[in-house]
Amino acid sequence: MVRYSIMRLLIFFAVVLVLYAVSLRGWPLLILAALVSLVVSFFVLRGPREQFASQLERKVAERQKRAETYRSAEDDDLDD
Template identity: 45%
Template sequence: MAPVARYTVLRLLVFFGCLSVGWLVGLRGFLLLIVAAIASTVISFFALNHFRQETVDVVESRVERRRERSKELREAEDNDE
């Protein structure tokens, strides 16, 4: 599984886990969603740090490759003129 997809799936699992725990504790409605969102953000920040960094590295390398390819294309166009 791609690092970006893996991180997204893990974040969703953490959120739904927090949602389930909140439901079992007795939270309902909008308050349940807010508490689950905040709790999952905090948990994901610490527990998924490795996966987040891996995702950032993949995205950065993609952006860098696109920049290089764009620069090469611009240079090729300039040379054609």
């Protein structure tokens, strides 16, 4: 997630530099840079975003499995 965030920031600053080079200044610079970088990062960073989502999904599945194991072990203890 940290890598993804850093890459988003780099895209934002790159867009800011490009827009600054074409003489855009002030709030319009920041607003337009935010919008353009949002669109660019949506397409460019699709791979890292999907990779992070799959990692998160695996962790959730592991925790659910572990919780179910503990739950069934507690139920067995109560039945004895």
